[in-house]
Amino acid sequence: MRISVPYVGHLWVALRALAARSGLELVEPPRPSQHTVSLGVRHSPEWMCFPFKVVLGSFIEAIERGADTIVMAEGPQLCRLGYYARLHEQILHDLGYTHVRVLTFNWQEEQILGFARFLRSILGKERPWKEIVGHLKHGLEQLVLMEDVEKRVHYLRPRARDWREVNLIWQVAGPRISAALTGQELREVRRQLLAELEAVDLDPRADPLKVGFLGEFILVIDPFFNLDLEDELGRRGVEIVRSSWIAGWAKIWLFMEMLGLSHGQEIKKAARPYLKRDVSGEGLQTIGETVLHAQEGFHGIIHIQPFTCLPEIMAQNILPQVLRDHDIPVLEIIIDEQTAKTGIITRLEAFVDLMQRRRIREALAARRNS
Amino acid sequence: MIRVGIPQALLYYQYYPMWQAFFQALGAEVVVSPPTARPTVEAGLARMVAETCLPVKVYGGHVCHLRELGVDCVFVPAIRATEPGLFNCSKFLGLPDLIRATVEDSSPLLEIDIDVGQGRGALQRAIYRLGWPFTWNPLHIRKAALAAWEAHLGFQALMRERKLTPPEAIEGSGGEGHALDSRCLPDTGSLVIAVVGHPYCLYDSYINHNLLGRLRRMGVRVITPEMAPAQGLEMGIRRLARFKYWVYEAEVTGAAGYYLEDPAVDGVIAVVVFGCGPDSTMLDVVQRAARRQEKPYMGLVLDEHTGEAGLVTRLEAFVDMIDRRKSARGSWEAGSMEKRRECA
Numbered sequence: 001m002r003i004s005v006p007y008v009g010h011l012w013v014a015l016r017a018l019a020a021r022s023g024l025e026l027v028e029p030p031r032p033s034q035h036t037v038s039l040g041v042r043h044s045p046e047w048m049c050f051p052f053k054v055v056l057g058s059f060i061e062a063i064e065r066g067a068d069t070i071v072m073a074e075g076p077q078l079c080r081l082g083y084y085a086r087l088h089e090q091i092l093h094d095l096g097y098t099h100v101r102v103l104t105f106n107w108q109e110e111q112i113l114g115f116a117r118f119l120r121s122i123l124g125k126e127r128p129w130k131e132i133v134g135h136l137k138h139g140l141e142q143l144v145l146m147e148d149v150e151k152r153v154h155y156l157r158p159r160a161r162d163w164r165e166v167n168l169i170w171q172v173a174g175p176r177i178s179a180a181l182t183g184q185e186l187r188e189v190r191r192q193l194l195a196e197l198e199a200v201d202l203d204p205r206a207d208p209l210k211v212g213f214l215g216e217f218i219l220v221i222d223p224f225f226n227l228d229l230e231d232e233l234g235r236r237g238v239e240i241v242r243s244s245w246i247a248g249w250a251k252i253w254l255f256m257e258m259l260g261l262s263h264g265q266e267i268k269k270a271a272r273p274y275l276k277r278d279v280s281g282e283g284l285q286t287i288g289e290t291v292l293h294a295q296e297g298f299h300g301i302i303h304i305q306p307f308t309c310l311p312e313i314m315a316q317n318i319l320p321q322v323l324r325d326h327d328i329p330v331l332e333i334i335i336d337e338q339t340a341k342t343g344i345i346t347r348l349e350a351f352v353d354l355m356q357r358r359r360i361r362e363a364l365a366a367r368r369n370s
Numbered sequence: 371m372i373r374v375g376i377p378q379a380l381l382y383y384q385y386y387p388m389w390q391a392f393f394q395a396l397g398a399e400v401v402v403s404p405p406t407a408r409p410t411v412e413a414g415l416a417r418m419v420a421e422t423c424l425p426v427k428v429y430g431g432h433v434c435h436l437r438e439l440g441v442d443c444v445f446v447p448a449i450r451a452t453e454p455g456l457f458n459c460s461k462f463l464g465l466p467d468l469i470r471a472t473v474e475d476s477s478p479l480l481e482i483d484i485d486v487g488q489g490r491g492a493l494q495r496a497i498y499r500l501g502w503p504f505t506w507n508p509l510h511i512r513k514a515a516l517a518a519w520e521a522h523l524g525f526q527a528l529m530r531e532r533k534l535t536p537p538e539a540i541e542g543s544g545g546e547g548h549a550l551d552s553r554c555l556p557d558t559g560s561l562v563i564a565v566v567g568h569p570y571c572l573y574d575s576y577i578n579h580n581l582l583g584r585l586r587r588m589g590v591r592v593i594t595p596e597m598a599p600a601q602g603l604e605m606g607i608r609r610l611a612r613f614k615y616w617v618y619e620a621e622v623t624g625a626a627g628y629y630l631e632d633p634a635v636d637g638v639i640a641v642v643v644f645g646c647g648p649d650s651t652m653l654d655v656v657q658r659a660a661r662r663q664e665k666p667y668m669g670l671v672l673d674e675h676t677g678e679a680g681l682v683t684r685l686e687a688f689v690d691m692i693d694r695r696k697s698a699r700g701s702w703e704a705g706s707m708e709k710r711r712e713c714a
Contacts, residue, residue: 045654047645082457083615083651090658274471277448277483279464280457310460310647313421318471334421 002027003069003103003122004062006055009221009246010146014139016178022123022135027067029058032224036061041337043091050306050336051218051225052084059088063097071122074104079281079310112136138186142177143247145190149173152197154242157234158208161201167231169196208239209355212293214286215304216312219335220244226304227341229333229348233302236352241298243289244282267292273325274318281311287318294326299355301328307336329354372398372504375441375477377432378405380425380465381449383536383569389445391521395514396504401441403432406576410435411674417472423645424577424673425570426461426468433473443478443503444469450485451617458617459648529596535582536596537573561692562591564629566622566656567641568649569596571672578641579678581670581685588689593635595625602628610659616648626656630663637666637692644673666692 004027005015012028019026030036032054040057059070070092072085089102105118120132153170157163173193180186211233219225221244230240267288275287290301303319305312319330331351333344374393376382382402390400403410406428414431436444446466449458461468466481482500486493501511528539563585565572572594575583585592595603603620606627607613614620622640629635640656642649653669660667668688670681 045650047650048654078457079460080647080651086611086615087651087654090655094658275464275467277450277464277467279460279467281460283460283464308421308645308647308650313419314460314464314468316419317422317468321471321474 001025001069001122002067003071004029004059004065004067005071007032007058007224008051008055008218010143010150010174011246013146013174013178014142017142017181018135018139021138021181022127022131024123027062027065029062029065029067032058037337043095045087047308048087049080049216049309051216052080052087053337054225055084056088056091059092060095060097063092063100068099069101069103071103071105074106081281138181138183140247141183141186142180145186145193146174146177147245147247148190149177149193149197151242152194154230154234154240156197156200156202157231158237158239159202159206161203163235165200166197166234169193169200206237208237209299209352209359210239210241210297211355212289212298212301213240213242213304214289214301215243215282215333216306216309217244217282219304219306220282221246225306225335226333227335227339227344229302229304229344232345232348233352236349238352238355241293243285264288270295274322275314279311279314281309283311283315286312286315287322290319290322290328290330291326294322294328298328299359300351301330302333302351303330304333304335307334329358372443373401373441374398374480375401375403375433375436375439375444377429377436377444377446378403379429379432379574380570381447381462383540383573385522386536386540387525388518388522392501392514392518393445393504395517396501396510398504401436401439403435403439406432406574408576411576415674418468421645423461424643425568425574427674428570428574428577429465430469430473433469433476437473437475437477441477443480444476445480445482447482447484449617450483451487452484453614453617454487456487456617456619457615459646462617526596530599533593533597535573535594536569560589560591561636561689561696562593562634563689563692564593564625564632564635564638565641566595566625566629566638568618568621568646571641571643577643578670578672579676579681581639581641581681584682584685585689588686590689593629595621598625598628606631610655611652616652618648619652622649622652623655627659630656630659630665630667635665636696637668637688639688640667640669642669642671644671666695 002025005011007029015026016028018024036057037054038057039060040053040055043060044053044056062070070088072088074082074085085102085104089100092100092102103122105115110118116129116132116136119136120127120129123132149170153166156166160166176189176193177186180189213220213230220242223230230242233240264285267285269288270291271284271288274291275284278284286303293301303312303316305316316332323330329351331347333347376386376389386402393400410431411428412431413434414427414429417430417434418427433444433446446469448465449462451458466479469476470479480500480503482496484493484496497515498508498511501514505511525539528534529536565582565585571578572582575581582592603624606624607619609631610623610627611619622642626638626640629638638660640653642653657667657669666688668684670684
């Protein structure tokens with residue numbers, strides 16, 4: 001059984017280590033590229049969302065590298081994502097990859113115990129539970145470290161004298177964390193990475209704008225899907241505060257829900273005047289976080305979504321209502337396979353200018369009043 | 371008497387007799403917005419972002435229109451699941467929130483959350499909360515709910531047994547439905563074409579440019595998802611997609627699965643609107659099945675820019691193609707083509 005998993009976010013940082021630790025045969029698809037997109041678009045239904053198409057392209061590339069089993073999340077309450085696996089399977093079979101099996105895992109019903117069971121069924125029933133739990137823990141720790149580093153990178157990029165210095169550390173962070181196969185090594189890598197980031201030369205005059213980065217999960221967490229907007233904004237002196245994190249998401253779904261603790265209470269409460277019901281995906285989160293960010297004095301919001309996304313269209317329809325009560329600029333970015341990065345960059349620059357002018361205007365007004 | 375407005379859009383075609391019976395039993399007057407027309411669509415278009423699907427924009431337009439009719443409140447349900455474990459499109463999940471945000475000047479909304487997955491108690495509580503503004507007596511509400519359910523079952527049986535479309539059945543039961551063109555009677559057609567899709571795509575003749583009427587005038591016997599037995603639809607879903615995912619999957623995947631297998635059906639037309647999330651997944655499954663079955667199939671994707679002329683040409687070509695195919699197989703009635711031409 002040669003297994004592949006979609007290339008989304010930093011998932012493969014943990015998976016590479018899992019393969020090395022457990023001897024599981026994992027086939028890593030190449031990083032998504034224009035070729036991946038073309039492959040996916042050619043074989044996908046026309047108005048499926050962009051993530052579906054890229055993931056399909058990624059699967060085809062993985063199968064060509066020898067994968068025969070694919071693992072996908074599934075289940076209701078996940079918008080169309082819950083239907084992906086079934087459609088992917090049909091499309092792959094029609095393409096002639098009839099030997100490919102699609103294994104699905106239902107996040108919501110099974111949670112952490114189900115996931116451990118799922119992992120054990122893949123690794124082999126003879127493995128002791130202790131080992132399975134160890135793999136799970138190590139994988140989660142790697143994801144958490146990766147995202148801790150990323151948060152730090154978001155903070156430092158607009159404040160460093162030279163953003164390239166931060167990017168140099170960030171580029172090698174993934175491979176270094178992947179290579180840490182024991183808890184001991186991982187702690188050592190964590191110490192080193194954070195120390196290196198701490199040593200970055202800061203610009204004392206830097207006064208970055210603070211922007212919330214909200215929207216559809218995959219587009220927010222993966223630089224390939226969002227055209228690396230986080231980097232582009234960081235270079236232009238904007239600090240990004242992201243709403244979605246894989247490790248955060250895994251923690252919520254796998255642990256918190258099981259314990260009956262729900263993380264999103266604050267978000268739900270903030271969104272309530274505008275959106276009372278969970279509309280699946282990140283719709284509720286987008287509305288709630290916009291309100292919270294506005295209250296926290298953020299300078300702007302970037303709302304990103306794939307074309308035809310169900311929950312985010314709801315959010316987009318409701319946002320004007322939110323903006324009537326909360327004065328915060330929002331930039332809508334809709335991504336599909338036709339999106340050109342140049343056009344988006346121009347819009348980003350205009351948005352950054354707008355936020356800067358607003359800040360100056362507000363500062364002047366404040367001085368006049370005092 | 372409280373005047374309750376019901377927009378003639380989206381789920382109206384599935385549930386109107388039920389809703390009507392419920393509110394009338396509680397002593398309310400039910401006001402239905404008139405059929406979709408150009409101003410309705412324009413009102414909706416102006417209020418929602420472009421990416422929203424056409425039926426939802428149309429729904430917004432109907433809510434606007436109801437305010438002009440002076441209703442006291444508008445009934446806007448949020449349907450999460452009609453069976454445990456199913457999933458509905460985000461627009462249905464948050465329909466009242468969407469309407470509140472986009473049609474700010476609408477009459478107050480009467481909201482209800484239907485989620486069968488939450489259990490019987492939650493459903494009953496939701497119904498009682500809906501009936502609360504009309505009466506303080508829970509027994510009264512219970513009676514109204516039972517009458518509503520009765521009306522719903524009667525409505526479905528009527529459509530199945532007499533092969534009626536929802537607007538015809540609603541009209542038959544004294545509602546505000548509008549009849550399709552009946553110059554050619556439904557049963558006279560020699561070609562049988564199954565039209566599958568969500569009721570708000572099939573029966574809103576503004577959205578689909580009177581598709582069903584046109585087909586009938588061409589001498590086609592049109593059959594729709596409501597005319598199929600419930601088990602048949604379930605089986606259709608299992609055949610095409612293995613298990614059910616979407617709440618309104620029966621009328622697309624289920625009906626297509628059922629009619630693609632039915633030897634009495636000469637062709638299948640799937641009517642969907644652009645940007646529909648659930649349909650973007652289901653249509654692909656249907657298309658693949660049609661290819662395997664070698665049954666004539668056409669997917670019509672509509673939006674507010676769909677031109678009537680282009681649609682008519684495609685329809686004519688599709689019907690002619692099926693006709694030729696049938697005649698090649700030797701079951702062609704002489705002269706049927708000319709008759710169809712005159713009608714169209």
